[in-house]
Each structure stands twice: as C-alpha cells, then as structure tokens.
Amino acid sequence: MGEKTIQDINARIADGSVHVVTAEEMPHIVAELGPEGAAREVDIVTTGTFGAMCSSGAWLNFGHSDPPIKMQKVWLNDVEAYSGLAAVDAYIGATQMSETRGMEYGGAHVIEDLVCGKSVDIHATAHGTDCYPRKVLDTTVTIDDINQAVMMNPRNAYQKYNVATNCSDRTLYTYMGTLLPNNGNATYSAAGVLSPIFNDPTYQTIGVGTRIFLCGAQGYITGEGTQHDPSNNFGTLMVQGDLKKMNKKYVRGATFHKYGVSLYVGIGIPIPILNADIAKATAVTDANITTNVLDYGVARRSRPVLRQVTYEELKSGMIDINGNEVTTSPMSSFHEARGIALELKESIRKGLFYPTLPVERLPNEGVSKPMKQIKEQPTVADVMASRVTTIKQGLTVEDAAKVIMEGNFNHLPVVSDEDKLVGIITAWDVAKAVAQNKRDKLDDIMTRTVITADITEPIETTARKLEQHNISALPVINNKNIVVGIITSDDISKLMTRR
C-alpha cells in the first residue's frame, strides 16, 4: 500500500477527520484488520507513562538582581541547585534533598511547588566581582516571576524496567519501594502496553524533535536518553518542555522511604501510523513484553536474575518466584498512563496537538556500558584477617572461655566437624554465661543466626552490615559456608583512613 505522510495526517487533524486510538486499543484493530488495514484505518496511536523518573530537573533563570550577583551557590527552599554557569541560571535536580528537611522534601518537590504556583525561597551566595558585586541574596519567587522555567530530563520514559524482589531475610528500602524479606513482594514499572518506546522499538517516529506530551505541556525529545540501551530493549529518551505550561497533576514530587526523592513525570508520545510496519509495532500487548525479575537482596551491579515474566503476568497481581506465589505491585501508575494516552488522543482530535517526525533518528542499536573503575573496590578478602580461631560445636563454655582468654579477642565462630559455620560466641556471652553458672554446653548460649560477610563482597557492603546490626566483627565465609577469616570494624576504618 502507499505510505501516508505526516502532512496527510496533519491535514486530517486540521479538517477534523483524523482517526486516533490509544496503544491499548490498537492491538484489537490490528488483529481484526491486519497491519495493512490498520495502517489505512488509523492515523495516530497515542502512548503514555506516568512514574518515578529520577533523572529529571529544570533550568531556571531568575533575572538579575540589583546590585547584580553571579550566583555561585543557590538553594531553593533549602534544596541546592547547580549554578556553575552564567550569573543567574540554575538547574534544580529532582533527587537533590533539602538541607533542613532531608529526603522528605527535595528538588522534585520544589519543581512541583513551582508548577502549583507556590512561592519558593531563594538563597544565593557568591564571591563578588567588579561587575557582580553582590555576595548574598535572599528573595522569594513564584514561577511567574522568573524568566525561563524549562523541564529538561536527561533520562526518561524507560522502555521497560526490571522487576524487583528481595531474597534476603531483611526488609529493603529501595527506589523500587519497600521490598519485604524472603520474596514477600515484587514491584515493577507499569506502562507495558502503553510504553512509548515499545510501540516504536525501531525508532521510526520517536527521535530528536518529536513533539510529545510532557506533563500536560507540549514538549520535545531532544536526544537519546543517558544510558540509552536499545539493543537490550532498555531505550531511554532525553526530553524538554516548558514548566510554565505544565499541569500539576503530572508533576509530582515523591519520597521513597529510606531511599530518597524522585519526581513522577507524565509523558505521552503520539506515533503517526505512516505504514504497515509501524502499525504492526503498535499492536504490541502486555503478553509480548517480557522483563527480568531481579534479586535486590544482592547489592551489586549485576543482580541475580530469578526469572523472566511478561507484563501480563505482572499485572495479574501475582507471580511465581521459586515456587512461591508473590504479590506484585506497580510503582508507576497505569491509571494515569492511560489518562495521558487518552488526553493526548483528545488534544489531537481537537486540533490542539500536531505530531512531528524526527529531524534526526535515535540509535536503535547499542548498549549502555558499565562504569570504568580504575581503583577497584577492595573486597572482604583484601581486608580480613585470615588467621581466625574457631571452636568446635559440642565443646563447653569453659573451653570457649579459655580460647578467648588466650587469644585476646572478642568473637569466636563456632563450627561443625566439617568446619561449617553454625554459630558465634562473644566474650560477653561467655562472661554472662559464667555469671549465670551456665558452664556446660556452648550450644545453649551461642547465637545461631550469624550475620556473615562473603569473601567476595565489596568492603562497602560489609561496612553497611556492621553498621546496620550495630556489631563490631563478622566471620567471613566462602561459598561452602566454611569460615575463612574474620573482619572487624577496626580493619575497615583503618582501610578508609588509608585511602
């Protein structure tokens, strides 16, 4: 069939005959009419997503004060913004935290307050120059008082995201929300069928210059997002739009408990259906989109993949992980994503929004590299004491007391006949037992659930365990649960001061 042009489509918007559907409606149409028929029938498919997009922020220009200042540092409601550029420009990043209120309020909340028309306190400092003599400035502004307020987000609209669950035995607080111990729940990012990039995975219409719905305003894609990873279906977009025209409904500051601040951003992208290929891509459903379930209990870059799931399974509310039924919940809002796709559809039908084609294509191949680290992180193996005294299970408290006294240390791991770790005794446990006249079996007084360090884990992880459990030493084990060393908070602080 002949291809449609963007001009044909825009002419239909102008004369009111355009046929727009959402990405949720399109699969049925393609199933019924086939890609060719659907491409003839439908002009535009609208997508939408509404969720936490940490890589967000806004450029603000405050105008010049009198006497003028070249802001070196600037705070908005006690949240620091970046001002290492010309005099009165600043970039407020969404995840920056308030210096007085911590993670309860951050850059995202400042941006939300600006969009809501609330006044924001500005505090700036400078060194003072002949042309910019002023050293301190304090004022209060609303979004109407400042020149430009431009949302500019380096990485938004992730094509999809991993599912988070937690195989460890303690509760984790992450950017994927609270993850309950022992796979108590699983969280995911919800757009799925409405995900903009999944509806145009070869980037035929999504590219530099594509006009988009950005938080209620008309914005633009300015490039590939940072960490754009199209070959792994983890594409991202860099976007920009006028904060002054945004709807507060779609710009929402958020706090992830014990993790930090983020901004919920609403993005909708129209896909002009120029040909059957594009129509076919927009027929994607939740059942066709798969993602990985990762164990966030492992705090490393490569987290173990527990299984693959489809969005259809995730949205059913329950998935199977290692034979257990685990309740899922989204972190982003499918309800609002659908609302955005519908709102965009309406604006196009009313002739208020005209889609564009990209002026430059985005890469549809390539991967995001991990960080190059030249000073490698030391691991437990580098720091631990490998000469560790242990005691065999089945011996007595008296025996333990002797060993501790001779060795002059505080922690004594208890091992089985095969040298596997079964418990731990501290000098304090022994003293207490002796005082209570419990001198016989070690088994009665040892701690059985031992917090351990794995010999391969980075020292940062171990330091965090010591801090969290408020203890001063951990036995180090290998993958066979055999005690191979001991690491103390002293060892770690010595290392930190050396660096």
Add this chain to the structure above:
Amino acid sequence: MKITLYATPEITAKPLIAEVILETKALLNIDRADVKPKGGEVVIDVPQDRYDEVTKAFEKRGARIIRLELPVIKDDDECVNCGACISVCPTGVISFKDDWSIEMDVSKCVQCGTCVTMCPHGALTLSE
C-alpha cells in the same frame, strides 16, 4: 469491625482479653498488640453483632475502647493510583478496580503502617 483497646499498666497485668472472651463467648481476634510500660494498645476484631456487649465487658474492667471507623485514610488529592501500596499490605486491604484505580477494604486493616511508608506520595495515614 475493629476496636482499639487502651489499658493502663495496672490492668494490662490481668488476663483482660481472656476474661472478656470467656464472659461474652464472642470470637475475638487480636490484629495487633503493643504493650509498653506505660500501658497497652490492642487492635481487636469483633464480630459486628457482639460489639456492644464486648465493649461493655471491657469497660467494666477499666479499659478504654475506641471504635476504629477508618483505620487507614487515603488522601485522594495525593494518591496517583500507582498501586505501590498493594503488595506490602499483609491483609490484602488494597486492590485495583477494573479501571486501575485503587480501592480499599479498610475493614481488613490491622494498622501495621507498612503501606504508609511504602506510599511515595504521602497519601496514606493511620488514624489515631
């Protein structure tokens, strides 16, 4: 329905709840108990038709009873219907409606507070 029982240190020492169960023969279910030196606070699930009788039995023994109307409150202006709160609730209070907005069956709530910290938008609070 749910009630909160407040007891002073003197009466927490007595087998208050056992006594009331024996007296009224009502099937009481303890959802949450928080007993501190300065007194106890227990959330109890009471069969609807036994509410008056059970309340009286507790009050007779010197405990204060407050009926939990809405154990957890959602601020609809803040809620974005993400559903993050769903998977952390131990009793399945929160679920999606067909249109992917959130609904809550608060009669099942045990006021554990997990959903309150999970909510990224500060939309949930526990009532006193």
